[in-house]
Amino acid sequence: GAGVSQSPSNKVTEKGKDVELRCDPISGHTALYWYRQSLGQGLEFLIYFQGNSAPDKSGLPSDRFSAERTGGSVSTLTIQRTQQEDSAVYLCASSLIPGAAGYTFGSGTRLTVV
Amino acid sequence: GESVGLHLPTLSVQEGDNSIINCAYSNSASDYFIWYKQESGKGPQFIIDIRSNMDKRQGQRVTVLLNKTVKHLSLQIAATQPGDSAVYFCAENQAGTALIFGKGTTLSVSS
Numbered sequence: 001g002a003g004v005s006q007s008p009s010n011k012v013t014e015k016g017k018d019v020e021l022r023c024d025p026i027s028g029h030t031a032l033y034w035y036r037q038s039l040g041q042g043l044e045f046l047i048y049f050q051g052n053s054a055p056d057k058s059g060l061p062s063d064r065f066s067a068e069r070t071g072g073s074v075s076t077l078t079i080q081r082t083q084q085e086d087s088a089v090y091l092c093a094s095s096l097i098p099g100a101a102g103y104t105f106g107s108g109t110r111l112t113v114v
Numbered sequence: 115g116e117s118v119g120l121h122l123p124t125l126s127v128q129e130g131d132n133s134i135i136n137c138a139y140s141n142s143a144s145d146y147f148i149w150y151k152q153e154s155g156k157g158p159q160f161i162i163d164i165r166s167n168m169d170k171r172q173g174q175r176v177t178v179l180l181n182k183t184v185k186h187l188s189l190q191i192a193a194t195q196p197g198d199s200a201v202y203f204c205a206e207n208q209a210g211t212a213l214i215f216g217k218g219t220t221l222s223v224s225s
Contacts, residue, residue, distance in 0.1 A: 004157075033212050042203060043158070043215040056212065091157050103148075103213060105157030 002026075004106035006092050012112045013082055021077045021109045025094030032075050033103070034067055035091045043091065049075065082113045122219055129225040133191040137204035137216055140185065146207040149178060149189045151200045152218070158203060161189070191221075199223045 005024040013019050025032050030051045035043040045059035049069040060066070064082075069075040079086055089108040127133050139147070145166040150158035164171045164178045164187075171178050177190040187204050201220050205213040 035215070042217040043205075045212045045214060048212040059212075093157070103158075103160065105159070107155070107157050 004092055004094055004104050006090075006106035006109050008109060009107065010110045010112075012114060015084060015113055016081055018078065018080045019082055019111065021079075021090050021092075021111070023075045023077070023092030023094075023106060025073065025075070025092070026096075026104055027073075029094035029096050029104075030072070031095045031097070032069055033093045033095075034075070034077050035093070036061075037089045037091055037108070039088070046077070046090075079111075082111075084113045087111055087113045123217070124220045124222065126222045126224065127194050129194060129196060129223055131194050133189075133194045133198070133221060133223075135189045135191075135202050135219045135221065137187040137189075138185060139187060139204075139206050141206065141208065142182075142185065144206040144208050147178070147180060147187050148205045148207070148213065149176075149187075150203045150205060150215075151198075152203065153200045161202075194221075194223050196223045196225055 004026055007022045011019055032049045034046040036046055037043050047060055047067045048056040064080045067075060067077045077090060089110050091105055091108040093103045093105045095103045148163040149161040151161050152158040162173045162176050162178050164180050166182060169180050175192045179188045189202060191198055199222055201218040203215050203218045205215045207213050
């Protein structure tokens with residue numbers, strides 16, 4: 001597509017439930033990134049996929065968080081047993097060349113855990 | 115902790131003034147820096163970038179300055195307009211890994 005698409009745009013879930021957030025990167029972009037942005041804060045790196053290489057999971061805050069990228073395209077970020085502190089905007093970005101200019105961000109998924 | 119930070123969380127200017135947003139980074143190995151603009155409800159948008167072998171780069175109404183000696187980065191916006199109101203983030207990159215972002219500066223432009 002023309003840009004990075006994320007769905008849903010908003011998600012309200014009850015504490016303890018699992019959620020799945022989806023990211024459709026720009027076609028042909030080999031690198032895909034997930035970030036988390038809490039209210040009024042900067043972007044916190046979560047995970048990075050590059051082609052068929054093992055993902056860089058160093059930013060995942062706990063084992064409740066996981067992500068996969070199928071076929072080198074669509075990615076799903078899963079949060080199990082959600083907690084209130086998981087409430088944030090989850091942003092996905094893709095780039096043609098890893099770590100280079102041209103990160104294109106989606107508009108994010110606003111997750112609210114009640 | 116974060117390796118990139120900003121000096122001021124907010125900056126208020128008058129329309130037509132020049133704005134300067136500052137950023138300090140701690141990792142001397144960082145070789146690539148980017149400024150992003152984020153408007154409310156949207157994802158960050160690329161503004162301008164600079165590599166560590168340069169100390170200045172200019173775009174349309176924007177200039178990025180890099181001082182590697184003191185590990186300082188700044189974004190200058192000329193003739194600031196109300197549409198420039200947003201949160202500005204600097205980010206650094208190390209050898210092809212994911213960008214690391216600072217906390218951001220909120221720029222408010224009054225007319």
